[in-house]
Amino acid sequence: MKQSEGKQKYPLPYKELVEYMLKKHNIHEGIWGVYASFQFAGINAKDPSGEVQPASVAAIKEIGISPFxxxxxxxxxxxxxNPPKARTKKSQQPPKR
Structure with a gap:
């Protein structure tokens, strides 16, 4: 699949990616960082001159956050x-029975 020409790109800095994931998963404590898992495969591919050469392909399997x-x-x-939200007076009261 080829990228469209002239289309705007929207890169995501690591800090914003971590912040988004922390909020999505309701995480408020600990140090969390970006990780990526890759899948590798060996192939035979033609070089620019047309000769076949052994090569490797790396696919991004997943991107996420994990504790650091x-x-x-x-x-x-x-x-x-992603600091926890301050509890209101109403939310601090024990549930009614």
Whole structure:
């Protein structure tokens, strides 16, 4: 499948990806970072001169977030990106029976 010519691209910085995933999964604690899983395969492919050469293909299998031990350029504190909402007086009361 070929990308359309002249179409706008919308890159997503790692921090925004982590923030989106934290909010989607209602995560408010811990350090979470981006990970990717790949699937590799060996193939025989023609090079630019037309000769067949052994080659490899890497497919992105999944992209997500997972717990990390420390913050970095791809890992962020959930408490900062998705702090828990303050509880209202009504939500602090025990449920009626």
């Amino acid at each position: 031990s420390e913050e970095s350029s791809i890992a962020f504190d959930a408490a900062n990106l």
